[in-house]
Amino acid sequence: xxxxxxxxxxxxxxxxxxxxxxxxxxxxxxxxxxxxxxxxxxxxxxxxxxxxxxxxxxxxxxxxxxxxxxxxxxxxxxxxxxxxxxxxxxxxxxxxxxxxxxxxxxxxxxxxxxxxxxxxxxxxxxxxxxxxxxxxxxxxxxxxxxxxxxxxxxxxxxxxxx
Amino acid sequence: xxxxxxxxxxxxxxxxxxxxxxxxxxxxxxxxxxxxxxxxxxxxxxxxxxxxxxxxxxxxxxxxxxxxxxxxxxxxxxxxxxxxxxxxxxxxxxxxxxxxxxxxxxxxxxxxxxxxxxxxxxxxxxxxxxxxxxxxxxxxxxxxxxxxxxxxxxxxxxxxxx
DNA sequence: AGCATTCCTTACTTTTTCGTCAAGTATCCA
DNA sequence: TGGATACTTGACGAAAAAGTAAGGAATGCT
Numbered sequence: 001x002x003x004x005x006x007x008x009x010x011x012x013x014x015x016x017x018x019x020x021x022x023x024x025x026x027x028x029x030x031x032x033x034x035x036x037x038x039x040x041x042x043x044x045x046x047x048x049x050x051x052x053x054x055x056x057x058x059x060x061x062x063x064x065x066x067x068x069x070x071x072x073x074x075x076x077x078x079x080x081x082x083x084x085x086x087x088x089x090x091x092x093x094x095x096x097x098x099x100x101x102x103x104x105x106x107x108x109x110x111x112x113x114x115x116x117x118x119x120x121x122x123x124x125x126x127x128x129x130x131x132x133x134x135x136x137x138x139x140x141x142x143x144x145x146x147x148x149x150x151x152x153x154x155x156x157x158x159x160x161x162x
Numbered sequence: 163x164x165x166x167x168x169x170x171x172x173x174x175x176x177x178x179x180x181x182x183x184x185x186x187x188x189x190x191x192x193x194x195x196x197x198x199x200x201x202x203x204x205x206x207x208x209x210x211x212x213x214x215x216x217x218x219x220x221x222x223x224x225x226x227x228x229x230x231x232x233x234x235x236x237x238x239x240x241x242x243x244x245x246x247x248x249x250x251x252x253x254x255x256x257x258x259x260x261x262x263x264x265x266x267x268x269x270x271x272x273x274x275x276x277x278x279x280x281x282x283x284x285x286x287x288x289x290x291x292x293x294x295x296x297x298x299x300x301x302x303x304x305x306x307x308x309x310x311x312x313x314x315x316x317x318x319x320x321x322x323x324x
Numbered sequence: 325a326g327c328a329t330t331c332c333t334t335a336c337t338t339t340t341t342c343g344t345c346a347a348g349t350a351t352c353c354a
Numbered sequence: 355t356g357g358a359t360a361c362t363t364g365a366c367g368a369a370a371a372a373g374t375a376a377g378g379a380a381t382g383c384t
Binding site: 028029030044047048051058059060061062063064065066 | 332
Binding site: 004005006038039041042045059060061062063064088 | 373374375376381383
């Protein structure tokens with residue numbers, strides 16, 4: 001259970017665009033790549049995925065570049081992760097109805113709901129965070145995360161008393 | 163953000179052992195492999211990881227096989243997933259102190275806490291489920307999952323009113 | 325119109341992960 | 355003690371993911 005390179009780097013590129021959002025300026029591919037320390041070719045592929053999904057807009061030619069298609073405050077991380085996943089997931093489950101009910105090989109054991117439920121939990125947590133919240137300091141983001149997480153902790157506290 | 167083949171299959175093999183727990187019987191490699199539809203060679207490798215981690219015990223020779231090292235009710239899924247992850251994670255972050263604070267390349271953006279926090283949320287959710295709870299019907303497991311998830315929902319309900 | 329800039333697209337290479345095989349070793353039973 | 359059973363372990367090949375490279379297409383400037 002870990003996030004892929006696509007997800008992490010794609011998200012980072014989006015954060016760069018969110019930072020540039022205030023200026024209303026376009027960010028060139030080289031700028032994005034430099035700031036995240038990855039090759040222009042690689043960043044280009046990531047950006048194309050995000051463009052295709054309608055999350056960012058691109059402008060070709062001189063003075064071109066990338067910019068967010070919507071305000072950063074209206075872009076939630078669950079959407080971002082879902083888009084960046086699709087590339088790799090599509091092959092596995094061609095028709096992913098809803099979440100991914102059909103992906104898991106049919107079996108009579110109780111594992112399928114675990115996998116599906118786990119994804120739901122992750123998606124719900126990600127839905128609580130917007131791109132705009134990621135451009136602040138690390139402390140703020142961390143606090144936000146633990147605020148979300150705290151809604152989940154009562155059970156743990158009760159149990160950890162044994 | 164998805165679970166790897168190691169994680170899914172390893173977990174399934176453990177569920178098989180949990181089912182056999184009541185009989186106090188050992189399960190041979192072939193039995194496990196047959197019931198989960200994977201090759202004996204593959205299942206063997208998974209089982210060895212679990213043996214090495216101390217989660218299951220193995221008995222060699224005639225009448226040998228595998229059995230859980232602890233009661234299924236005392237094995238939580240977060241531990242299982244962590245063990246099955248380690249194999250692939252070790253390469254990435256040699257010294258994973260605590261969760262995985264050092265894995266993420268040092269950067270000044272706010273993404274690191276997102277990744278770390280996300281893992282914490284997943285781990286906490288998994289910590290609420292034991293192996294014993296997975297041998298019931300799918301409906302029960304599903305209900306258990308949504309019970310855990312519900313602790314997280316108030317925020318979502320508030321927001322979805324816009 | 326022509327040229328420079330920048331994104332777009334496809335194909336290829338490398339790396340990592342997944343699964344298989346076969347030889348090795350321990351245990352039990354007759 | 356000998357043989358059968360069954361786990362152990364390292365090496366190998368295939369498949370998928372990640373990253374790279376190069377030619378094509380659109381845009382703006384002079």
